[in-house]
Amino acid sequence: MVFNLRRLRRAVPGMIDAALVGVGAIGSMVVRAVLEDYPWIDLVAAVDVAPDKVGKDLGEVVGLEEELGLEVEDDLEVALIESVPDVVIVTTSSRLGDVFDTLLTAVGSGSDVISTCEELAYPWIVDPAAARLLDDAARWAGVSVLGAGINPGFMMDLLPAILTLPCTRVEGIEVQRVVDASKRREPFQRKIGAGMTPGEFRDAVNTGKITAHVGLEQSAYLLAEALGWRPLSIETSPVEPVIAERGVTTDYVKVEPGRVAGVRQTLRLESDGGRRIDLILEAYVGAEDERDEFIVRGRPPVHATIRPGVQGDWGTVGSVLNMIPTLLGADAGLLTVVDLIPRRPLS
Structure with missing residues (x-):
């Protein structure tokens, strides 16, 4: 060296x-x-x-x-x-x-x-x-x-790992991050398909214009490593659209009821001993219950929620x-x- x-x-x-x-x-x-x-x-x-x-x-x-x-x-x-x-x-x-x-x-x-x-x-x-x-x-x-960064790097890996500190054992962790995309930059809102029809959204996914969140698997492996778990399998769901139930207008897009407001994606990592990590990410314009929620199944159990969720760009x-x-x-x-x-x- x-x-x-x-x-x-x-x-x-x-x-x-x-x-x-x-x-x-x-x-x-x-x-x-x-x-x-x-x-x-x-x-x-x-x-x-x-x-x-x-x-x-x-x-x-x-x-x-x-x-x-x-x-x-x-x-x-x-x-x-x-x-x-x-x-x-x-x-x-x-x-x-x-x-x-x-x-x-x-x-x-x-x-x-x-x-x-x-x-x-x-x-x-x-x-x-x-x-x-x-x-x-x-x-x-x-x-x-x-x-x-904020995710991966903190919200879905480092922070839940720290929340397990008082636990003598951990059997499972679930992290859910709900992001109000109307507070994010225009490229982010476009990237999640806000304003598209469901058909346009499917086409955009198939052509790669809309992709899965980059970093979800990284967060799962980081968290497993922090816990000392050996991953056995990991399954990431396809990107799913969140359909707007009401009209939402941001500085960049207008989303009518029935059109796509954003995306939802889930991941499950299975470890030895029946232990698992579940990550759920939702990012859509008009999200009313914006939050970061953490559920640790262990001894003792830990349940923590941050409202509103931590803003991604400045985070x-x-x-x-x-x-x-x-x-x-x-x-x-x-x-x-x-x-x-x-x-x-x-x-």
């Missing part, structure tokens, strides 16, 4: 220099959050390949009224050499294959890496070879790589930024969020 001088420097409290890769919707929110809520993070580089963003001031790109004196670049390797960040924040894609080269470049620069890529939350079930290569590269460079931004100090002090390698909390041994 290469001795990493940046990690030695972090032993002294002070500012954390961060580079941002991806100045889209979530990346823009990261910029705003850093400026308003994180005085100990200094953005030293911003990278995006979109021609309409490259060469412009970061403040202009994210819609601020003032310039930040930081130009958006399109060459990641050069940006990292020039800025020498402690951590690289990657907010570009949900798919591991799309971010893999970016992650390797960041690791090769000697920076820790944290990403909102859902598949990176538990990449071994997506591409074991790529995960192993990334882990080896991170260990050699003496840095950490982590997939983080993702907060989850990522708040993990950075812990990540900088973590062991080198490809990590998951449950590596950073107390875990039960395999049982």
Whole structure:
């Protein structure tokens, strides 16, 4: 392993220099959050390949009224050499294959890496070879790589794992997340088919325009690992439409009664000993009982509900930024969020 001088420097409290890769919707929110809520993070580089963003001031790109004196670049390797960040924040894609080269470049620069890529939350079930290569590269460079966010990364894996702390035994866990999509960004509302007819929805699913939630399986495996369970089988339901019972109008779509308001998806993971994890995700415009609900069947049982549910976009931004100090002090390698909390041994 290469001795990493940046990690030695972090032993002294002070500012954390961060580079941002991806100045889209979530990346823009990261910029705003850093400026308003994180005085100990200094953005030293911003990278995006979109021609309409490259060469412009970061403040202009994210819609601020003032310039930040930081130009958006399109060459990641050069940006990292020039800025020498402690951590690289990657907010570009949900798919591991799309971010893999970016992650390797960041690791090769000697920076820790944290990403909102859902598949990176538990990449071994997506591409074991790529995960192993990334882990080896991170260990050699003496840095950490982590997939983080609201879901996966917290609501349906890390938080229910923490809720089992007072339990002497756990026999099963059910997590239900109901999201009022009318509070989310336009791309999200379009992605769940809001406003479509049921027929249009089926066609969109068949053509891949509407896909299952990326990260549900990652959450199940993360939770099982935190509990020390050995998964035996996992079954994810097809994406089902939630049909509107009343008219709903958002800033972006109009949904009439009988049309699609959003999606519902379920997952069941079976473990040895008859133990199981059930995850239920509903995201639709006009959801009246927006919540995150957790049922732990164990000794003692635990039943907790958060109303309204945690907002996804800002929740993702907060989850990522708040993990950075812990990540900088973590062991080198490809990590998951449950590596950073107390875990039960395999049982």
